[in-house]
Amino acid sequence: MTKIVKTAYHTTGALHIKGDKNPFFSKEITYTDRSKDLYKQMNLSYSKFYKMDLLCRAAFLCAEKLLRDYEIVEDPNKIGIFLANHSSSLHTDEQYYNKSIDTINAQRQPALFVYTLPNIMLGELSIRHGFKGEQCMWIDSEFNEEFVSNYVNSLFGTNKIDACLLGWVDFYDDKENVFLSWVEGSAAKAEEHLTPKNLKSIKNYLNNLADGSTNK
Amino acid sequence: MPEKIYISGIGAISSIGVNVPELLASIRSSRHGIQHIVHLDTSHRGNLPVGEVKLSNEQLAERIQTEKASNFSRTTLLGIVAAREAVAHAGIDIQDGLKTGIISSTSVGGIDKTENFFKKFFADPTSGRLRNITSHDCGDSTENIAVDLGVYHYISTISTACSSSANAIMTGARLIRHKILDRVIVGGTDALTKYTLNGFNALKILDTGHCKPFDQNRNGLNLGEGAAYLVLESEKSLKQRNAEPICYLSGYGNANDAYHQTASSPEGNGAYSAMEIALKQSTFLPGDIDYVNVHGTATYVNDLSEGTAMSKLFSEGMPRFSSTKSFTGHTLAAAGSIEAVISVLSIKNNFIAPNLNFQSSIEGLNMVPVQELQENIEIRNILSNSFGFGGNCSALVISAL
Amino acid sequence: MEALISKLKEQLIEQLNLEDYTPEDINEDDSLFESEMGLDSIDALEIIVLLEQEYGVKIQNKEDGEKIFHSVRTIAEHIQANS
Numbered sequence: 001m002t003k004i005v006k007t008a009y010h011t012t013g014a015l016h017i018k019g020d021k022n023p024f025f026s027k028e029i030t031y032t033d034r035s036k037d038l039y040k041q042m043n044l045s046y047s048k049f050y051k052m053d054l055l056c057r058a059a060f061l062c063a064e065k066l067l068r069d070y071e072i073v074e075d076p077n078k079i080g081i082f083l084a085n086h087s088s089s090l091h092t093d094e095q096y097y098n099k100s101i102d103t104i105n106a107q108r109q110p111a112l113f114v115y116t117l118p119n120i121m122l123g124e125l126s127i128r129h130g131f132k133g134e135q136c137m138w139i140d141s142e143f144n145e146e147f148v149s150n151y152v153n154s155l156f157g158t159n160k161i162d163a164c165l166l167g168w169v170d171f172y173d174d175k176e177n178v179f180l181s182w183v184e185g186s187a188a189k190a191e192e193h194l195t196p197k198n199l200k201s202i203k204n205y206l207n208n209l210a211d212g213s214t215n216k
Numbered sequence: 217m218p219e220k221i222y223i224s225g226i227g228a229i230s231s232i233g234v235n236v237p238e239l240l241a242s243i244r245s246s247r248h249g250i251q252h253i254v255h256l257d258t259s260h261r262g263n264l265p266v267g268e269v270k271l272s273n274e275q276l277a278e279r280i281q282t283e284k285a286s287n288f289s290r291t292t293l294l295g296i297v298a299a300r301e302a303v304a305h306a307g308i309d310i311q312d313g314l315k316t317g318i319i320s321s322t323s324v325g326g327i328d329k330t331e332n333f334f335k336k337f338f339a340d341p342t343s344g345r346l347r348n349i350t351s352h353d354c355g356d357s358t359e360n361i362a363v364d365l366g367v368y369h370y371i372s373t374i375s376t377a378c379s380s381s382a383n384a385i386m387t388g389a390r391l392i393r394h395k396i397l398d399r400v401i402v403g404g405t406d407a408l409t410k411y412t413l414n415g416f417n418a419l420k421i422l423d424t425g426h427c428k429p430f431d432q433n434r435n436g437l438n439l440g441e442g443a444a445y446l447v448l449e450s451e452k453s454l455k456q457r458n459a460e461p462i463c464y465l466s467g468y469g470n471a472n473d474a475y476h477q478t479a480s481s482p483e484g485n486g487a488y489s490a491m492e493i494a495l496k497q498s499t500f501l502p503g504d505i506d507y508v509n510v511h512g513t514a515t516y517v518n519d520l521s522e523g524t525a526m527s528k529l530f531s532e533g534m535p536r537f538s539s540t541k542s543f544t545g546h547t548l549a550a551a552g553s554i555e556a557v558i559s560v561l562s563i564k565n566n567f568i569a570p571n572l573n574f575q576s577s578i579e580g581l582n583m584v585p586v587q588e589l590q591e592n593i594e595i596r597n598i599l600s601n602s603f604g605f606g607g608n609c610s611a612l613v614i615s616a617l
Numbered sequence: 618m619e620a621l622i623s624k625l626k627e628q629l630i631e632q633l634n635l636e637d638y639t640p641e642d643i644n645e646d647d648s649l650f651e652s653e654m655g656l657d658s659i660d661a662l663e664i665i666v667l668l669e670q671e672y673g674v675k676i677q678n679k680e681d682g683e684k685i686f687h688s689v690r691t692i693a694e695h696i697q698a699n700s
Contacts, residue, residue, distance in 0.1 A: 036636070047635065047636075047638075047654065047655060050634040050636040050637065051634045051659075077471070077489060081472070087353075088354050093327070097331065109415075109666075110418040110419050110420075110662035111662070113419065114477050114478055114605070114659055116411075116415065117323060117375070117376075117606060118354075119376040120477050120605060121606075122376070122472065123472065123473075123474075123608070126474035126607055127476070127477075131474065132471055132472050132473070132474050132485070132486065133471060133472070134493075135376075135470060136376060136387065137376050138372055138375075139355050140355070140372065140373075141355070144372075151387070154394055418662065419659075420665075476658075478658075479657075479658055
């Protein structure tokens with residue numbers, strides 16, 4: 001039975017796993033600064049972080065929190081990543097566009113252009129963690145727990161994957177809104193099965209955090 | 217035994233034709249669509265050849281004759297033209313009670329309208345029509361296509377760069393296999409924009425001439441635009457409406473290269489895995505593949521990497537292969553589905569499209585593509601590759617009945 | 618030359634988002650692309666942009682870039698020879 005082993009949440013400057021004794025939190029005003037602050041607080045050493053756009057940083061930091069000190073035993077060729085969001089890469093699209101209207105520099109931003117696709121974060125996570133299995137990225141008005149649960153369960157069921165990262169990674173208007181779950185086909189210490197109902201409560205928990213209506 | 221996924225309809229619009237019959241005729245006469253920009257208002261006109269659809273937005277809107285068409289982004293217009301053709305070709309009645317969905321894909325979305333809006337807006341914040349930015353997001357074109365077709369049961373959008381529509385095809389097949397849908401319209405659409413032209417130019421991977429896929433002296437890709445959709449159906453759906461399919465989707469695979477955001481690994485690991493998984497699922501062996509429609513963008517890195525992966529997979533003998541991007545240009549999110557449509561046509565009409573502009577093999581690879589149109593040959597199984605930025609590699613196996 | 622090398626180091630750190638690095642961390646004779654800095658092909662393109670914008674020096678072929686961008690010193694030498 002596929003199980004959600006654990007889930008990390010990243011929104012409003014906080015980075016934590018539910019029930020965590022060690023959440024990370026940054027009070028910085030912009031996400032540019034929040035993300036760097038959290039990176040330093042987590043004592044990470046991955047200089048490519050600074051080249052990432054803010055959407056990728058949000059995905060990266062949440063994954064770091066989720067998988068910190070966790071031993072992954074599955075074959076990397078059978079570890080998948082399935083993400084969805086609402087805003088695609090809109091934040092970076094705008095940044096890229098804003099700079100290109102200055103006609104002298106119109107064509108000159110290769111590093112920024114790279115990030116004008118939402119699925120680059122799948123690539124960044126793959127490079128960081130070595131995950132080479134099947135992946136997909138969906139654009140939806142909100143996280144579709146029914147679809148993702150069925151889809152991912154079917155991949156486990158047909159032996160396409162043995163583990164995966166799944167979740168919602170949205171960034172726009174300087175607001176990070178992320179949850180990432182680590183799912184395994186068989187886990188001894190998990191609390192939840194991968195079902196639409198359980199994904200829905202994860203989604204709702206994230207929405208409440210983002211609204212500020214849950215005490216952390 | 218997993219349920220067979222049938223292909224019952226196809227539709228496509230690209231620089232080599234506004235519909236499938238035109239596309240077929242172009243390939244048969246080796247008439248490619250790469251030329252200097254006509255419609256897009258850009259400073260690159262005259263410098264960078266592209267595969268532009270030979271109709272303006274006004275002409276496209278006129279074709280589809282819908283009230284709101286003049287407000288649609290070019291991506292939506294192209295998508296509606298191709299999706300309508302696929303549905304008509306399949307002969308399905310969307311309202312017949314069977315569960316029908318649409319999985320579309322795009323990388324550009326409505327950026328063509330947004331970039332025009334911003335020019336005016338930045339010059340004067342009180343100008344520019346706000347309506348022009350409502351089509352910006354990736355989901356907008358899908359929603360408009362769904363409304364146009366009358367599809368409401370399941371609607372989603374995939375955005376994984378150049379492998380998007382191949383992934384849409386895969387997702388659609390799975391929705392049928394899991395009985396969530398009886399049939400699904402799958403594919404993708406992308407329009408040419410200044411945004412993408414400038415961006416790819418900044419990455420210095422555009423050829424200032426006509427691209428040369430798999431050639432030792434290749435110099436980069438030609439951007440293209442277009443849309444293509446396929447109708448995938450379950451056996452139940454076909455039986456219910458007493459219809460015959462064209463061919464079927466026998467396998468699909470996706471894997472990540474985990475190497476770099478925009479370049480493939482030299483060994484082509486992601487490409488190899490995706491092809492291997494797709495083949496395995498199809499239960500066919502490498503020797504059963506009659507033709508490979510390669511991703512073949514003609515960038516230095518892709519062709520070398522893809523060629524290396526293919527050499528490893530087809531170690532017992534390389535099948536015939538060609539890159540049809542030498543005809544259409546690289547149509548980004550639409551590439552997977554346009555090339556799937558070409559693969560379906562190859563099976564049905566017994567031909568292999570040539571790989572234009574080839575002169576000499578890539579050093580160290582000894583791979584020679586098909587260079588002249590081949591006709592009257594039996595094609596039973598085709599492997600079609602689509603590899604996207606972000607390391608997202610997809611492969612499809614399309615087979616004759 | 619030394620002043621140019623010093624300025625280049627700062628500019629590279631800025632342009633390539635090498636926030637973990639200070640100019641003192643970069644040795645002007647070390648290979649840029651084979652070092653721990655992990656520079657890649659996109660960074661090479663950014664360096665091309667930097668040279669054009671800040672120094673008016675154009676690199677016509679990506680392939681020439683490999684030799685010119687070997688180290689901070691070779692970049693500085695190319696700038697001096699071409700401006």
